[in-house]
Amino acid sequence: MDKYKFTYQDIHRTVRSLAERVTAAGYETDVIVAIGSGGFIPARMLRTYIDRPILTVGVAYYDKDNKPTKNPRKVQWIEEAERELKGRRILLVDEVDDSRATLEYCVRELMSHGPATIAVAVLHNKLKEKRGAMPKEVALYLAGLDIEDKWVAYPWDAKDIDAHDVAAAADRATGHGAPVVAS
């Protein structure tokens, strides 16, 4: 199996288990912050279980001239972040913890707005050497699943969602594509 293929149903179940673990850890969320665009759909699913407002941020790895950059930069940020985040308990959501560079960057930027605390929840954490580090201010880090360092095909990237689901089911039937380690 060259890639993991997750269906919307898989993602929804993973989100539910993440929400349950956030609650079990006693973490109380005031505001969900979604990192776009991969974190948008997971954050909305999470709100079904943790009913808090969602703010969104966007970062990119290209500059104004569309040239790749090594480090992320903000392309969209919460307006009046200081007012929105000061003293609040943030739950930061993204789909995948890959190099961890984006996550580290976002946590550091959010910390600069003086939240009470910050927790990080990702659907999938790739087990690999990370370029970024989780800042020590992060009160809670949760990954829905720990996975091998392979590409993940998410349902929202599928041009043909039915073919995507069929391929995911076929992987599963052959015993492939079964993830992974509950984190």
Ligand code: G4P
């Ligand atoms: P990290 O801190 O969360 O580990 O993110 P990193 O900077 O390493 O990721 C760079 C981009 O690559 C991110 O997209 C991330 O979502 C995407 N990515 C990494 N691994 C995978 C994968 O296995 N499958 C898919 N589909 N994407 C992956 P981005 O620049 O934030 O763009 P967007 O797609 O979220 O808009």
Ligand code: MG
């Ligand atoms: Mg992303």
